[in-house]
Amino acid sequence: MRYHIGDLDHKMLLTLYKSMLKPRMIEEKMLVLLRQGKISKWFSGIGQEAISVGVTQALKEQEYILPMHRNLGVFTSRNIPLYRLFSQWQGKQSGFTQGRDRSFHFGTQEYKIVGMISHLGPQLGVADGIALADMLRRKKRVTAVFTGEGATSEGDFHEALNVASVWNLPVLFCIENNGYGLSTPTKEQYNCEHLADRAKGYGIESRIIDGNNILEVYTKVDELAKAIRKRPRPVLLEFKTFRMRGHEEASGTKYVPDKLMDKWAKKDPIGNYESFLLENAVIDQETIDKLKTEISQEINENLKLAYDEPEIIFDESKELNSVYKDFEYQHIENNSNKKNIRLVDAISEGLEQSMYKHNELIIMGQDVAEYGGVFKITEGFISKFGKSRVRNTPICESAIVSAAMGLSINGMKAIVEMQFADFVSSGFNPIVNYLAKVHYRWGQNADVVIRMPCGGGVGAGPFHSQTNEAWFTKTPGLKVVYPAFPDDAKGLLNTSINDPNPVLFFEHKGLYRSVYGDVPEEYYTLPLGKANLVKEGNAVSIVTYGAGVHWALDVLEKHPEIEADLIDLRTLQPLDMDAVFQSIKKTGKMIVLQEDTLFGGIANDIAAQVMEHCFEYLDAPVVRVGSLETPVPFAKALEKNFLPKERFEKELLKLIIY
Missing domain, CATH: 3.40.50.920 (Rossmann fold)
Structure with missing residues (x-):
């Protein structure tokens, strides 16, 4: 393996070595604990440490990273206290999900890390939303998101790349191509030579990087990150590497040919880099031994803290109260002059007045900008709020819902208009598995309203007439609003936008222009949950x-x-x-x-x-x-x-x- 030091000083060379060594030693300890039954599951990243560490070290502390199962190096490079990681894996209170989720299915605003969900693909769209917020605020930042080669077959991958390309978002899409999706080899996952080649179809740049060479990973990502901060744009990175252990430990590696395992064992990112540092007198064996002793001691001390922590005791009230972020409803009286308007006009008024009230509220949807939406609810909004806040989207509901989640993670509010409520099925997964569960899992709210033009009686047939509220009332973590009158629609919409939790706001198309009512002209609110x-x-x-x-x-x-x-x-x-x-x-x-x-x-x-x-x-x-x-x-x-x-x-x- 060839290493090129370039402009890197000895301090950085050692930092990269230490940053790879720590997750490797933690993993080796976790494999022992797994065999002892002290943790329930483990997804090993042994052999892939250079990617996690190199990418994380190239980014600034305030820049978000969205890792996957095998990216322990992201967490350790951000210096998360080890006892909290160990508590997370043991389902203890000090873990980031307080026993509600396992392994790396968590995020932390403190360390600007947003963990995955098992459905993999949605986090790519979440990265788009985080990057969009940075871009709108003119912050020169990069967002890095990880995925495996298997997840590139998901529609969310293609949707997220397309959105990032169309909006020119500063996202590093990092594919860890490690040879297998569980047991399925790459030749059965895709039919192109390099996944990086897919970038051409989206009009974005790509790079192929040796994922086992820490200096190549770090220097190339560092160079790209600096360039993207100056000129925001997405870049697709394909890191060539290999998974040296099973998808998770229980699955084993019997399906992998021995020759292939032997080949990649010789490319171990830590062993080779260590030899390189020794040969170039950057480090000596005594220092290596001392460093390993220090890391081992840190691991054992933090494990003891996690072991000594008592098991979680079930508290029904606490669990139920953690599903939603607290929301203190503020009643604003509807005491202004009233005018007789249609339901559709009341909704439009509520949206407009909320856009003035919340200057970081973003509206996204198909044809919502110049065209004003198919029902003309956002007609004229472009001249008042600009295209940065009223955004036409490609036809990709899943990525846009995920992007709305990303906006919320980065402190903004989002409204997504489903052109018809029927089309929400294409964005169903991130709604019920991400938006709905995220606050319960790790305390992050989804400040998102999804507008749902729905209902029959207008001769629109099977794909434009459903009223599908029951899909969502069943899912803890979502709120569902369904007004029948113009004054209710405006007041409830304003409250839904104020509420920091995800709201499905149903608007009956048959009532849009047939139902009139006296509606206060000024901004007001109505409480949710009151018939x-x-x-x-x-x-x-x-x-x-x-x-x-x-x-x-x-x-x-x-x-x-x-x-x-x-x-x-x-x-x-x-x-x-x-x-x-x-x-x-x-x-x-x-x-x-x-x-x-x-x-x-x-x-x-x-x-x-x-x-x-x-x-x-x-x-x-x-x-x-x-x-x-x-x-x-x-x-x-x-x-x-x-x-x-x-x-x-x-x-x-x-x-x-x-």
């Missing part, structure tokens, strides 16, 4: 939301003899069950109406809770009404019978005479 009693009566409780509120109003107008409590839930997570319980205790009868198909919907949970907590108050079974168990049809006659409005009327009349 609205639209009509009051003693005969029956009608519980619904969205378009269901207006269907219920139509039916009640048609049947003025029915005295009903009509409860508009407004938010589905948190859900105001107190308002529901209070009403059923008064009326004794309840019907729950939802536009979504019935099975698995929110109506089921409401009915179940009423049965559990208010059974003795019921004079009839709780009735649930929803759409037909089919995809949303296109033809008018089919869609009319798919939707539950007429069935609701029949069921309501039956319930009244029960």
Whole structure:
């Protein structure tokens, strides 16, 4: 292996050596502990230390790094106290996830490290968002994100590179090409000679780097980082290396040919570099022995701290209170002059006034800039806020949701417009596995609102008509808002944007231009988790939301003899069950109406809770009404019978005479 010292002094040469030696010695200790059953799992990076260390040493302390399983050198090079790492791996309180996640599935703002999730790909888009925030603030910084060659087959990889290219983001995409994705060799993972060649398709630069040569890694990454700070742009780096142990220790390496293992063993990044330093009198054996003794002592002392720490004791209240970041709602009264406007106008007003209130709020979505979005909600925003804050995106929902997460990590707020709520399925993974879980896992909030134009009744067919709120009400960590009236929409949207937690904000397309209301002209807020009693009566409780509120109003107008409590839930997570319980205790009868198909919907949970907590108050079974168990049809006659409005009327009349 050839080493070129260049301008590096002896101090830097030694720093690189020490920085590789420490993670290697920690790993060797962890493998012993794994065999002793003192840690549950281990993903070894032995043989790949030069990449983690070289990249980290080339970046500044305030620059974010997003590592993967085999990047222990990132954490140790940032000088994280070892006892905290050991506590993390043992599921102790001092670990970064307090026992809620394992291995390297964590982040820390203190050390500017953002750990991975097992789905791998989303963190590439997160790096885009972090870099975007730096670029918008004109901070000359680089973000480095790691991935393996196997994860480059995921769509998130391609989406993230494309977004970074289109937006010219200062991101180093670091591929550790170590030969195998678990047991699958590279020849079965991709069909090109070098993964770096893929950069050409995105119009970005790339480099191929010997991942076992610490000086090559450090000097080339250092050179690139300095250049990117001056002229922001993404660069794809392919580090050629090898995985000397199993994907994780339990999987072993029997599938790897012995000759291949022998070949790469001779390229060990630490052994070769150590020999080079000895030959060039940069270090002597006595110093090496002393250094190993010091590291060994540090490891043992910190292990003792972790061992001595008591096991975590389950505290139900603490666990439940850790799902969301604390949010102190500030009520701003709606006492200004009112004007009669449509739902679509109220949402647009709320967005505009929130953009003035939060000068680091970014709107992202397909066609939201000059075109104003397909529903024209952001029309005219470019002239007021500029293209840096109102950003057209490529068609890549997953990467954009992930980028919104990155903006939040770097201290900004983000709004993502799904062109249609149906399309959220393409961004489902980062919503339910990243945004929803990140605060519970390591205390990082996702300050993101995802706007969801939804609903049927407009002849848009199966792919533009779903109301899919139940996909998200089931996922702890998300909030779900679903207004039915213009004044509610504006006030709840403002609060959703203020809330530092991820919010799915559903906007019914059929109500956009058909429903009018008196809406305060100035900025105001409404609390999440508070239902609205639209009509009051003693005969029956009608519980619904969205378009269901207006269907219920139509039916009640048609049947003025029915005295009903009509409860508009407004938010589905948190859900105001107190308002529901209070009403059923008064009326004794309840019907729950939802536009979504019935099975698995929110109506089921409401009915179940009423049965559990208010059974003795019921004079009839709780009735649930929803759409037909089919995809949303296109033809008018089919869609009319798919939707539950007429069935609701029949069921309501039956319930009244029960």
